[in-house]
Amino acid sequence: MTEISANAVVGQSGGPTSAINATLSGVIRGMKDAVACGLFGKIYGMKNGIEGFLEERLVDLSDMTEDNLSLLEMTPAAALGSCRLRLPAEGKNPDMYEKILGVLRKYNIRAFFYIGGNDSMDTVLKLSDYTKKHGYDLRVVGVPKTIDNDLTATDHTPGFGSAAKYIASSVKEMLRDIAVYTVRAVTIVEIMGRDAGWLTTAAALSGVSDGRAPDLIYLPEHPFSDERFLSDVRAALERRPDVMIAVSEGIRYADGTYVSAGNRSHTDAFGHVQLAGAGKALEELVRYHIGCKVRSVELNLPQRCAAHLSSLTDIRESVAIGRAAVSAATEGKSGVMMTFVRVSDNPYRADIRAADIHDIANEVRCVPPAYINADGNGVTAACLSYLRPLILGEITPCFENGVPKHFVFR
Amino acid sequence: MTEISANAVVGQSGGPTSAINATLSGVIRGMKDAVACGLFGKIYGMKNGIEGFLEERLVDLSDMTEDNLSLLEMTPAAALGSCRLRLPAEGKNPDMYEKILGVLRKYNIRAFFYIGGNDSMDTVLKLSDYTKKHGYDLRVVGVPKTIDNDLTATDHTPGFGSAAKYIASSVKEMLRDIAVYTVRAVTIVEIMGRDAGWLTTAAALSGVSDGRAPDLIYLPEHPFSDERFLSDVRAALERRPDVMIAVSEGIRYADGTYVSAGNRSHTDAFGHVQLAGAGKALEELVRYHIGCKVRSVELNLPQRCAAHLSSLTDIRESVAIGRAAVSAATEGKSGVMMTFVRVSDNPYRADIRAADIHDIANEVRCVPPAYINADGNGVTAACLSYLRPLILGEITPCFENGVPKHFVFR
Numbered sequence: 129m130t131e132i133s134a135n136a137v138v139g140q141s142g143g144p145t146s147a148i149n150a151t152l153s154g155v156i157r158g159m160k161d162a163v164a165c166g167l168f169g170k171i172y173g174m175k176n177g178i179e180g181f182l183e184e185r186l187v188d189l190s191d192m193t194e195d196n197l198s199l200l201e202m203t204p205a206a207a208l209g210s211c212r213l214r215l216p217a218e219g220k221n222p223d224m225y226e227k228i229l230g231v232l233r234k235y236n237i238r239a240f241f242y243i244g245g246n247d248s249m250d251t252v253l254k255l256s257d258y259t260k261k262h263g264y265d266l267r268v269v270g271v272p273k274t275i276d277n278d279l280t281a282t283d284h285t286p287g288f289g290s291a292a293k294y295i296a297s298s299v300k301e302m303l304r305d306i307a308v309y310t311v312r313a314v315t316i317v318e319i320m321g322r323d324a325g326w327l328t329t330a331a332a333l334s335g336v337s338d339g340r341a342p343d344l345i346y347l348p349e350h351p352f353s354d355e356r357f358l359s360d361v362r363a364a365l366e367r368r369p370d371v372m373i374a375v376s377e378g379i380r381y382a383d384g385t386y387v388s389a390g391n392r393s394h395t396d397a398f399g400h401v402q403l404a405g406a407g408k409a410l411e412e413l414v415r416y417h418i419g420c421k422v423r424s425v426e427l428n429l430p431q432r433c434a435a436h437l438s439s440l441t442d443i444r445e446s447v448a449i450g451r452a453a454v455s456a457a458t459e460g461k462s463g464v465m466m467t468f469v470r471v472s473d474n475p476y477r478a479d480i481r482a483a484d485i486h487d488i489a490n491e492v493r494c495v496p497p498a499y500i501n502a503d504g505n506g507v508t509a510a511c512l513s514y515l516r517p518l519i520l521g522e523i524t525p526c527f528e529n530g531v532p533k534h535f536v537f538r
Numbered sequence: 539m540t541e542i543s544a545n546a547v548v549g550q551s552g553g554p555t556s557a558i559n560a561t562l563s564g565v566i567r568g569m570k571d572a573v574a575c576g577l578f579g580k581i582y583g584m585k586n587g588i589e590g591f592l593e594e595r596l597v598d599l600s601d602m603t604e605d606n607l608s609l610l611e612m613t614p615a616a617a618l619g620s621c622r623l624r625l626p627a628e629g630k631n632p633d634m635y636e637k638i639l640g641v642l643r644k645y646n647i648r649a650f651f652y653i654g655g656n657d658s659m660d661t662v663l664k665l666s667d668y669t670k671k672h673g674y675d676l677r678v679v680g681v682p683k684t685i686d687n688d689l690t691a692t693d694h695t696p697g698f699g700s701a702a703k704y705i706a707s708s709v710k711e712m713l714r715d716i717a718v719y720t721v722r723a724v725t726i727v728e729i730m731g732r733d734a735g736w737l738t739t740a741a742a743l744s745g746v747s748d749g750r751a752p753d754l755i756y757l758p759e760h761p762f763s764d765e766r767f768l769s770d771v772r773a774a775l776e777r778r779p780d781v782m783i784a785v786s787e788g789i790r791y792a793d794g795t796y797v798s799a800g801n802r803s804h805t806d807a808f809g810h811v812q813l814a815g816a817g818k819a820l821e822e823l824v825r826y827h828i829g830c831k832v833r834s835v836e837l838n839l840p841q842r843c844a845a846h847l848s849s850l851t852d853i854r855e856s857v858a859i860g861r862a863a864v865s866a867a868t869e870g871k872s873g874v875m876m877t878f879v880r881v882s883d884n885p886y887r888a889d890i891r892a893a894d895i896h897d898i899a900n901e902v903r904c905v906p907p908a909y910i911n912a913d914g915n916g917v918t919a920a921c922l923s924y925l926r927p928l929i930l931g932e933i934t935p936c937f938e939n940g941v942p943k944h945f946v947f948r
Contacts, residue, residue, distance in 0.1 A: 209718050305614060
């Protein structure tokens with residue numbers, strides 16, 4: 129494979145995070161070294177993932193400067209663009225596979241890096257199996273990313289630490305904000321996470337230094353009960369007037385129905401039924417059953433794109449795992465996903481490995497019971513020990529005209 | 539007034555901002571100098587504004603260290619606590635005034651600094667008139683603060699610059715986020731501002747460097763029309779798939795009704811009518827009349843408490859105006875509010891003055907017509923020139939365990 133003319137391609141797929149561009153930078157940095165060593169000719173980027181690859185929308189990344197790579201590492205979202213296309217089974221659409229093989233051959237691409245979530249890893253699996261079966265020597269390496277931290281086979285996912293840092297910091301700032309008045313008031317913060325509560329657990333990190341964290345935390349992993357919730361809130365209001373509650377968007381009742389759905393559907397101005405968010409649903413419960421001042425805050429998009437507050441640990445690891453993907457490819461590995469294996473919490477150390485993509489279950493990794501307290505309304509010390517190192521350290525964002533400066537492909 | 543035993547007190551009132559503690563720090567710094575010069579004995583802080591003053595909840599701030607003052611300047615919300623109490627007319631509650639006078643005499647307080655919004659300036663006015671009338675020598679000095687930037691008599695208000703920087707930066711990060719897919723999608727960002735659209739104009743600062751700002755901006759100052767809005771959105775979608783709209787919570791129709799109210803009330807799970815936010819209302823308009831993917835994001839509390847992203851200009855000015863308040867008091871001024879007078883945009887320079895509180899109209903200062911484009915769906919270059927200097931510069935926040943460290947009175 130090591131003729132000079134062999135080239136490589138990298139793509140991004142799935143939902144944006146603050147760290148997916150750091151991994152892209154890591155792959156480019158690794159490839160520049162590989163090119164310098166004569167192992168490869170060029171590194172291409174595919175626009176909008178496999179969708180753009182099929183349309184030959186490729187950009188040459190071989191000459192990216194150090195300045196641009198640094199800026200790329202502090203730029204949120206997918207600089208190459210993303211897609212939601214999942215490769216079908218080969219039998220279902222052989223034309224698509226032949227098209228891919230055609231583009232691979234045309235550009236003599238021998239290494240294929242794909243940064244994404246579960247669906248993207250499925251693309252890695254199918255593409256590596258397909259090219260192997262058809263005798264085309266291609267190293268296919270997947271690099272995980274997701275703010276949800278719900279991929280199996282890895283200790284944590286690139287992107288999670290930065291989202292967790294944003295959540296913990298914003299919650300801490302809001303805890304200051306709600307403390308200024310003396311009247312009883314409940315503030316509910318709704319955090320992303322449909323199936324796994326990892327991001328919501330991060331709200332607890334706000335209190336590591338001074339002990340002031342959300343009073344109550346509810347995750348999708350523990351069945352929700354309106355009655356228990358109201359009794360929790362009443363007890364919290366006995367202890368202090370400024371109660372804060374962190375809640376995952378995906379909390380659900382014992383029967384599996386989402387709290388955001390349940391019987392709390394709203395009718396909008398056009399007479400259509402809309403689902404209220406989980407935070408809004410709990411806000412109404414408090415308003416009508418307790419009657420104190422209450423509001424809900426949805427952290428929303430900034431959770432996954434507030435790159436000015438990225439975790440330095442996350443960004444460094446995201447670059448490193450991108451570089452490691454290149455090493456895996458040059459070592460001849462294919463059909464693998466790069467993973468983190470934690471060696472210790474304190475001092476924190478995590479190694480990077482390549483795991484066989486066939487062994488990785490396409491399942492959601494939930495917050496384990498040992499990380500949730502007995503009452504199902506908070507997290508344990510073990511959870512904090514796991515989370516804490518992932519948000520440590522701050523990047524030094526670059527500002528221009530008072531706002532963060534980003535790298536954009538023109 | 540200049541006997542050693544004369545003391546001073548400072549309080550905070552109204553809604554929190556990221557800079558109100560910087561002004562508190564400025565007053566304390568100024569007072570420490572005045573104490574060192576023998577002009578005053580002590581500087582007290584009143585807990586929860588005038589409400590706490592009436593209950594003698596005072597803390598001695600005279601010995602605050604340099605480290606704590608620096609930390610205070612990066613701590614959001616009101617460290618002394620706030621209140622919503624507005625002093626009644628003297629005739630309505632003479633007991634309350636006598637109580638205040640009793641506490642002033644007891645602690646021999648001769649300077650009274652009050653940091654707050656419109657209501658707090660009313661307290662400054664009433665208290666200075668009352669003490670003058672009763673022959674009690676008290677220097678009463680108000681220092682404005684509000685993220686809304688809607689006070690008259692000052693070029694801008696402390697706290698606005700930091701909120702504006704947060705909004706411009708978050709909007710810029712979200713513009714990256716929404717750009718990753720190729721499908722048509724409208725993102726509506728709802729920004730604080732019931733009567734004045736200043737904070738929403740700040741969304742336009744996201745594009746000063748690279749030209750990519752929200753496609754449409756709607757303010758309360760310009761009458762809103764559903765038809766014009768839908769035609770604006772359709773036109774924007776012709777130009778690009780990822781359309782972003784910034785909107786003030788207080789946008790209203792020509793007849794004065796809020797868009798968030800209008801005929802778009804929602805019925806909640808308990809059968810009660812709830813007002814949808816302006817963002818939600820526009821989201822529904824787009825969904826039902828245009829039919830493309832659409833979502834709305836409320837920036838919510840972080841707008842006023844994301845102190846890790848404070849504007850250095852705002853924080854420096856907030857400290858300076860607090861110090862200047864002390865100078866005004868030592869010069870014998872009373873019944874004044876400190877103000878900024880802009881000298882030039884570029885290079886930016888603003889002077890600090892003391893204005894007679896009796897001359898300050900208790901009115902909302904709106905975004906002037908010259909700052910809004912002819913179509914009422916964007917801002918002008920003059921608006922950007924006004925706004926830009928206020929968000930320049932970044933503080934270096936202090937982090938502990940991965941989250942911002944704050945100063946808290948114990």
